[in-house]
Amino acid sequence: MDVPFEALGPTVDFEVPLRYSDMDLFGHVNNARYFTFLEEARIAWFEACVPETWDWRKHGVLVVHNEMDYLKPVQPGDRLIIRLGASGLGNSSIHIKYEGYCLKGGEKAKAVLAFRAATTLVSWDTAAGKVCRVHDDWRKTIEGT
DSSP states (O other): OOSOOOOEEEEEEEEEOOOGGGBOTTSSBOTTHHHHHHHHHHHHHHHHHSOSOOOTTTEEEEEEEEEEEEOSOOOTTOEEEEEEEEEEEOSSEEEEEEEEEEEGGGOGGGEEEEEEEEEEEEEEETTTTEEOOOOHHHHHHHHTO
């Protein structure tokens, strides 16, 4: 976890509260659960980026692409920390990158990279029912201007 993490704007380290139901018969976190974890981490990241209470029903985001490389299993007794930040920004898109660290036995000294992932979001105008430009307040925070 001590390696550099290049990102635009704020980065967040989000600890996933692992539950028994996240595990599968092979004794590790089921691969499908990771996308829910990414969603939870993105909410924490948006809270760092969005300057005030936001009405997501008016102006939100849609996931248009997710990808993940699984590197190490996460097992009962481990802790999972997801580090995330923006890797790019387009007119209507926000690109998020993630690194998931497994703290074996819950110990930070035993952290290993468990996965790398990426998500592409598009900014959504609910009233118009279409993709729109990334909101200026978000853009300023993500670009650091």
